[in-house]
Amino acid sequence: MSTAATNSTVSAPFTITSKTPIQPTPRVTLSSLTINNVGTLRALNSAIFPVSYSDKYYTEVLESSMEDFNKLVYYADVPVGSITCRFESSPASSPSTSSPLKLHILTLNVLPAYRSQGLGAHLLSHVVEKAGEFPPPAPAPAAPKKGDAAKKAEVKKVEVKERETRKVESVFVHCQVGNEEGKKFYQRGGFEEAGVITNYYSKIEPRDALRLEKNIN
Numbered sequence: 001m002s003t004a005a006t007n008s009t010v011s012a013p014f015t016i017t018s019k020t021p022i023q024p025t026p027r028v029t030l031s032s033l034t035i036n037n038v039g040t041l042r043a044l045n046s047a048i049f050p051v052s053y054s055d056k057y058y059t060e061v062l063e064s065s066m067e068d069f070n071k072l073v074y075y076a077d078v079p080v081g082s083i084t085c086r087f088e089s090s091p092a093s094s095p096s097t098s099s100p101l102k103l104h105i106l107t108l109n110v111l112p113a114y115r116s117q118g119l120g121a122h123l124l125s126h127v128v129e130k131a132g133e134f135p136p137p138a139p140a141p142a143a144p145k146k147g148d149a150a151k152k153a154e155v156k157k158v159e160v161k162e163r164e165t166r167k168v169e170s171v172f173v174h175c176q177v178g179n180e181e182g183k184k185f186y187q188r189g190g191f192e193e194a195g196v197i198t199n200y201y202s203k204i205e206p207r208d209a210l211r212l213e214k215n216i217n
């Protein structure tokens with residue numbers, strides 16, 4: 001597993017779509033998760049979701065390879081929502097290097113006071129767009145310095161092994177059966193129903209989850 005990201009990347013500001021105009025328009029930005037702000041993610045998840053997430057989840061969301069997909073959204077510099085994802089192979093039972101990748105949205109939330117301004121849709125379209133661009137182009141190899149010749153072959157091998165080369169075929173999410181607003185939210189983003197998973201949740205009722213999926217490649 002790669003180490004935790006330490007630098008926060010802030011996206012370009014986004015224009016909100018509030019029904020009642022707010023002047024001046026608050027600045028909305030997405031920020032990468034880091035060891036310093038992961039506590040904010042924990043607070044948002046605890047405030048909004050009826051289930052709790054493991055320490056393993058909070059470690060994995062910091063993986064540097066997921067920086068484009070795990071974000072906090074700031075509204076006028078206040079953190080008000082988040083999205084977290086992980087890659088899964090398709091089918092899940094055969095994680096071979098040739099099977100297509102799917103991006104699984106694990107959590108998406110916006111604090112109630114900040115809803116219906118397009119922040120949720122902004123987080124969702126951001127990860128769908130980044131999934132469509134995945135894998136990012138390989139970085140240009142650094143010019144070898146004197147004395148580097150012996151190390152060259154070894155460096156190349158690590159790069160090939162570590163760099164993901166598969167495209168993402170779809171983005172999917174699980175939505176509790178009965179959460180009609182949640183379902184509509186994803187359908188507006190182009191997601192379609194892709195089956196029901198019985199007993200997906202163990203601690204909340206109803207236990208079944210609707211899988212919603214958007215094909216992108």
Ligand SMILES: CC(C)(COP(=O)(O)OP(=O)(O)OC[C@H]1O[C@@H](n2cnc3c(N)ncnc32)[C@H](O)[C@@H]1OP(=O)(O)O)[C@@H](O)C(=O)NCCC(=O)NCCS
Pocket residue numbers: 048108109110111114115116117118119120121122174175176179181182183184185
């Ligand atoms: C789903 C959620 C992220 C949407 O955030 P948002 O910033 O309000 O999203 P947008 O402004 O882009 O879209 C708002 C629309 O989403 C829909 N919506 C989806 N889920 C909703 C919910 N739980 N409560 C209210 N509206 C919801 C509404 O139809 C709303 O339409 P409106 O603006 O006409 O009222 C937010 O409602 C939330 O955090 N909900 C609780 C967690 C959750 O259900 N996450 C999704 C798991 S399936």
